């Protein structure tokens with residue numbers, strides 16, 4: 232291992248020799264002294280080098296000092312360097328009250344002199360150069376937050392006796408709908424990329440696992456270019472047995488989110504307000520619940536008519552109901568419940584009193600849908616009828632229908648888009664900003 236000290240640990244050291252490595256952020260090349268700001272994954276530090284502009288044969292080491300001075304003058308932004316030198320605490324130094332006086336400097340990899348992106352580059356251009364874009368501290372913070380959030384969810388699941396599953400992403404049939412399905416060649420036949428772990432997380436209920444979760448990729452051949460859609464995204468899924476209705480699923484969902492938000496606020500709250508300018512709020516439980524039909528009435532009263540009466544909430548409707556919930560309950564989340572069966576998949580259980588409704592919900596956060604959940608239909612004859620009603624061929628679903636032919640408890644669960652949660656948590660305008668490498672209709676690289 233090298234002697235390297237990560238920048239954030241420098242402040243705790245006493246004055247003396249250190250080695251640091253990182254990217255050149257800025258160079259101030261003055262006649263008598265040079266300043267370099269070096270950044271690594273943990274922070275930035277100022278390097279200082281008394282400039283030597285010509286060799287003085289009387290002074291020992293002056294040829295080396297000249298070479299170092301010239302190397303600094305030639306440093307391009309983004310080059311990766313390793314420096315040995317003397318750490319000095321000096322409260323006059325604005326950047327953290329420390330600096331490193333350069334003794335030796337090695338250019339490990341020189342960067343091209345022209346940086347292809349700048350702070351004002353378009354999002355598309357930044358995504359073309361994602362590795363450079365991600366060097367900004369704000370970007371790295373997003374993925375530290377994601378790590379903390381996922382870790383807290385996992386901790387919750389482990390504490391509550393869930394089993395983690397990894398379901399296949401190559402499937403013999405569609406899991407959500409025939410639309411938005413990626414078909415791939417599979418030896419002599421065809422396969423489909425999983426749109427959701429839906430069928431296999433339900434299989435775990437028939438297998439007697441009780442409670443399962445998965446965080447994994449999902450694929451949708453969705454040609455839209457909205458700020459909330461990707462063709463590949465990370466889906467956070469849970470499925471639980473022994474429920475009475477979708478209410479049990481909503482309770483799990485809100486507890487899980489509170490655990491995730493608490494961990495993120497505890498660990499990153501200060502940095503979030505510093506870099507994103509927002510105060511992260513941990514939601515209080517219970518989250519408000521509003522049946523969809525009532526939500527539509529509320530939205531209409533506010534002067535917005537959802538274009539088609541039998542339709543789902545559209546994005547403007549979601550914004551309107553979120554504004555109402557914020558004004559009325561001071562809450563950023565709302566469960567819209569009891570969706571019409573006409574706009575829900577075949578596997579949602581219908582309401583026992585009103586078969587035109589389902590025991591299902593969408594979770595809206597800051598005005599955007601982040602999740603869908605439901606109680607599932609577990610009676611196979613009803614399931615077959617509902618599949619036919621939706622134009623699906625029960626023959627293609629035989630493997631799935633078998634799960635329900637050998638005893639299965641009442642169960643339900645949800646799927647939640649990880650990037651959507653992050654986008655809304657950080658008030659970002661697109662999931663492209665919070666997805667490590669975005670995939671969309673016209674983006675397959677890098």
Ligand code: AMO
Pocket residue numbers: 407426427428429451453459460461462463464466468600601602603604605644645646647648649651
């Ligand atoms: P649904 O299709 O509503 O439900 O998806 C669940 C959640 O996944 C996210 N999501 C997406 N994120 C980015 N790009 C997309 N193209 C995209 N499509 C969906 C959203 C959405 O709320 N099997 C059910 C879930 C369940 O009932 O358990 C399902 O997949 O955040």
